[in-house]
Amino acid sequence: MQTQPDGLIAELQAKNPKAFERIYDRYSESTFGVINSVLKDKHLAEEVLQDVFVKIWNNAESYNSSKGRFFTWVLNIARNAAIDKTRSKAYKNKQKNLKAEYFVDIIEEKNSFSNKIDAIGIQKYINVLKPYCKKIINLLYFQGFTQAEASEELEMPLGTLKTRNRNCMNKLREILTN
Incomplete structure (x- = not known):
């Protein structure tokens, strides 16, 4: 596991776009994995991933290293965003009209x-x-x-x-x- 990039986080908190790009490169793949495991919809997960990184950019100053690791903070934002999406009315309506392939995927992914x-x-x-x-x-x-x-x-x-x-x-x- 990588060490925590305190300097990079400080740069992100100072709103350095290059730091944001490096954070995105470092964490986007695993963050997408968490979101997609909740939503089971690649395109929707990509949308939520984008929202998550906007939240990370907008709320970077709220991260406090004394309360936990940065990666944990990122994954909590991602997980909460994915759960919020599943509770939305649009998501629930979409689930009512699922194709049979979705259920096959669920059985295979179980x-x-x-x-x-x-x-x-x-x-x-x-x-x-x-x-x-x-x-x-x-x-x-x-x-x-x-x-x-x-x-x-x-x-x-x-x-x-x-x-x-x-x-x-x-x-x-x-x-x-x-």
Whole structure:
């Protein structure tokens, strides 16, 4: 994993367009992977990716390195934007008229959790986690479930899911920092 580019981030926060281009080159592919894993629509994911990088440019000064890694901040923006898109009225209306190929893709992708986590470079870290952590991370961070939806899907009380999610994220953070 690359070291955090503090100088590059400072340049981005100073609104340097060259720094923005370098940030885009460095993070766009993995960010697109996260967005596309939630939306399952390449063209829509490309639109959301563009929106995400506009948000990064407009809100760069709100990033604080003491609260976490820049990459995590970027992925949170991307994940939230993708989830917001799935909750939009236009997206829901579009889903009502899906072609049969979409459902075939969903069936084929059902077991592609490892492909998704490998795409953003955390496969070896996720593999160390307990099976319930993998399920929770898959639902919350790669499929765009809310905590309430994941709780229902896993037939687990919401409080238990939140606690396990926090514990899983702490374990993942611990693995990544060692």
